[in-house]
Amino acid sequence: MSFITLTTDFGTKDHFVGAVKGAIFSELADAKIVDITHEISPFSITETAYILKNSYKSFPKGTTHIVGVDSELSIDNKHIALELDGHFFVCPDNGIISMIASEIVPTKIVEINIHDRIESSFPVLDVFVKVACFIARGGNLTVIGREIKEFKKLVEIQPKVNQSQNQIIGGVLYIDNYGNIITNISKKMFNDVGKGRAFKVTASRYSFTKIFNKYNEIKGTSSSDYNQFDGNKLALFNSAGYLEIAIYRSNLKTVGGASTLLGLEYRDPIIIDFFTESKPEYTPLT
Template identity: 40%
Template sequence: MSVITFTSDYGLVDHRVASVKGSILTLKEEVTIVDISHQIQAYNLLQTAYIVRNSYSYFPKGTVHIISVDSFFNKERKSILYKADGHYFIAADNGVLSLIFYDIKPEDVYEITFNNRFDDQVSFTSTDIFAPVAVHLQNGGLPEVIGRKYKTPKQLSFPRAVFNESEKLLIGEIMYIDNFGNVVSNITQKFFEKTAIGFESFLVKFRNLALSKIYNQYTDLVPDWKIEHEFHGKAAAVFNDAGLLELTIYKGNGENGAKTLFGLQVGEKIIIEFA
């Protein structure tokens, strides 16, 4: 099966998403195009990285992933191709791929060069460059035909949680807010468990609030499903399916979830205090 995924910050009102899909289908009718998201905030690379990183591995090996975020054509900016974890990723050289693969070394990185001689005719990167490259790869074409090895793609630093040993504080920050208003931090379960060795207790602190327990999954908040309704609106900390510490309101949503009720924003600190 030929699969191409498509992620963008184009939204769903304008023509751009349809234009890219039409370009792909014109070149290859027998292909499955899967939308990951088109509701990413404009130019938000960290949000893009979180969404793509946590979805791409569910697709078959050999899938081609088009990432059209902060990708409008500029002669001074390259388009690049990552081959990583058995998949292909096409994006502008804006650092987004380094955020997705901050802990995985890509097998190969290519600067896409096949369309360089037509720069004056390129008006929309996703239709004029990304779409034909994706189809070329799904037709079994070699990356070397459309690009050359590239050693210096733009690198962005993924925000990492740190442990202040003298003050016994694990310090992280909010990196993503989902559709339910859940607030996702950059504190991994693995780092937390390693840091917690030797301590008897902890507090998850944010703003002027604190929680003394972290659940392993969202549904663990409800010990008895006969009275499940009584837990609606309960605040909790959980390790989500990406293995990251998340603040949540049980059965919350974008209007009354953790983001709204706690008044939290991306970039704010979350601290775990050990004792």
């Protein structure tokens, strides 16, 4: 059984997704196609990487992942195929892989070279499908490309640590369907830098001195009307292990999500200050 996933910014209104799926079935009739999402914000590399990084591991080893975001071929945006963590990726070399492979080194990477035989303004359909189906049939990567060692790195979206000021300077990485703000600050970084010290998270004009483990922890254990906590702002580490700023049970139509209420967008700064002496008003993460 061959699993092939699709992650694109095509949306579902147009013919693009249907055409890609039809081409896959024409190449590999027994393929199992899974849509991860087609609602990526147009050309958003970081959004693509965040979603793919937190979904691909749920698929069986050997799955092939087609990534169709910012995929037009150019000198600066080559097409690559690679094996990573037992999975295969067919995608543009635009920095997506540098986020997915931030902690895992790819086993093999090739620069796809079948373009000499195929000219296309729709490379996901005409190139990526052929490569993905070849891989899904057990084909060797080196047949469809020249092996390379490097891929494009995105360093500007990585959080920075200012040791002299006991500070992490991060930013907004992604805004989810609930309007929650996902930052590029991981729980591991927070613990490594903070070492259990008191802290303050600053996001726009708001600050947080406690990090929750679950969204509903903000309501406490009282059996009183929990509705009073609806719309409360909180910080927590989400299931992907990244610091998130959320609004508990926010009504997006009337209240708005965290990104709206805090006025934060992609790449806006999120700062964590740590304190050398414990201060009663700051609550360390437990």
